Amino acid sequence: KAGVTQTPRYLIKTRGQQVTLSCSPISGHRSVSWYQQTPGQGLQFLFEYFSETQRNKGNFPGRFSGRQFSNSRSEMNVSTLELGDSALYLCASSLAPATDTQYFGPGTRLTVL
Amino acid sequence: KNEVEQSPQNLTAQEGEFITINCSYSVGISALHWLQQHPGGGIVSLFMLSSGKKKHGRLIATINIQEKHSSLHITASHPRDSAVYICAVSRGADGLTFGKGTHLIIQP
Numbered sequence: 001k002a003g004v005t006q007t008p009r010y011l012i013k014t015r016g017q018q019v020t021l022s023c024s025p026i027s028g029h030r031s032v033s034w035y036q037q038t039p040g041q042g043l044q045f046l047f048e049y050f051s052e053t054q055r056n057k058g059n060f061p062g063r064f065s066g067r068q069f070s071n072s073r074s075e076m077n078v079s080t081l082e083l084g085d086s087a088l089y090l091c092a093s094s095l096a097p098a099t100d101t102q103y104f105g106p107g108t109r110l111t112v113l
Numbered sequence: 114k115n116e117v118e119q120s121p122q123n124l125t126a127q128e129g130e131f132i133t134i135n136c137s138y139s140v141g142i143s144a145l146h147w148l149q150q151h152p153g154g155g156i157v158s159l160f161m162l163s164s165g166k167k168k169h170g171r172l173i174a175t176i177n178i179q180e181k182h183s184s185l186h187i188t189a190s191h192p193r194d195s196a197v198y199i200c201a202v203s204r205g206a207d208g209l210t211f212g213k214g215t216h217l218i219i220q221p
Contacts, residue, residue: 033208037154043199045208056208088154102146102209104156 002027004093004105012111018079021108025072025093032074033102034066037088046089049074050097078110086112116140119200119212127220132187134215136200139181146209147174147185148199156199159185190219 005024013019025032034046045058049068066076072093078085088109092102118137126132136145147159160167160174162183167174171190176183187194200212 035209042213043201043209043211045210048208058208090154090156092156101158101161103158104148107154109154 004091004103006089006091006105006108008108009106010109010111012113013081014113015081015083017081018077019081019110020075020077021089021091021110023074023076023091023093023105025074025091026103029093029095029103030072031094031097031100032068032072033092033094034074034076035090035092036060037090037107038086043090046076048097055097081112083112086110116210117200117202117212119198119215121215122213123216123218125218125220126190128191130190130219132190132194132217132219134185134198134200134217136183136185136212137181138183138200138202140202140204142202142204144203145176145183146201146203147183148201150197150199150214152196159198187217192219192221195219 007022031050033048035043037043047057047066048055052068063079068074088107090107092104094100094102116139120135144163146161148156149159150156162176171188173186195218197214197216199214201209
């Protein structure tokens with residue numbers, strides 16, 4: 001079974017731009033979660049989707065949004081990028097939300113200049 | 114105070130030593146996860162547990178729900194075990210809350 005894939009792996013943007021990151025879960029997994037990892041804050045929960053519905057969202061501004069498609073693939077979008085958005089963005093998929101084992105993708109390294 | 118506290122933050126040991134990493138949390142949880150992250154960013158889920166003890170190879174994870182504490186043990190440690198070990202808790206619909214991680218270095 002193929003693992004979780006994320007595209008692109010690396011991205012460089014400038015302040016004010018917007019970015020869309022993509023995550024393809026393991027086949028059969030309907031839950032996708034997104035996380036942000038920075039040296040200062042560590043890993044933080046962004047949002048979780050299950051069957052195309054956002055179940056919950058972490059403490060992030062409205063510039064961070066996401067969606068999930070009928071094939072369980074998910075995208076997250078960050079608008080009006082700020083320098084502080086530079087981070088590793090990880091997605092994880094699982095069979096069921098919240099309490100099931102999560103399988104992480106390799107991440108997208110976003111650099112905002 | 115973080116909801117999830119890990120200790121130690123950094124640990125250097127010699128190959129073959131028995132390693133213990135601790136995790137304490139302050140809220141009620143539905144499950145606790147131990148994760149491993151190697152340089153470059155990839156994260157692997159090692160254990161998910163809500164009670165008792167689990168073992169996989171040289172790794173053992175225990176949890177005491179009453180004391181809100183979990184430990185990850187590595188027996189016969191090896192340089193390839195060098196990584197960041199992260200404790201995370203799930204609380205129903207709130208997503209995972211993570212500890213700051215323990216940086217482990219095993220020297221040959």
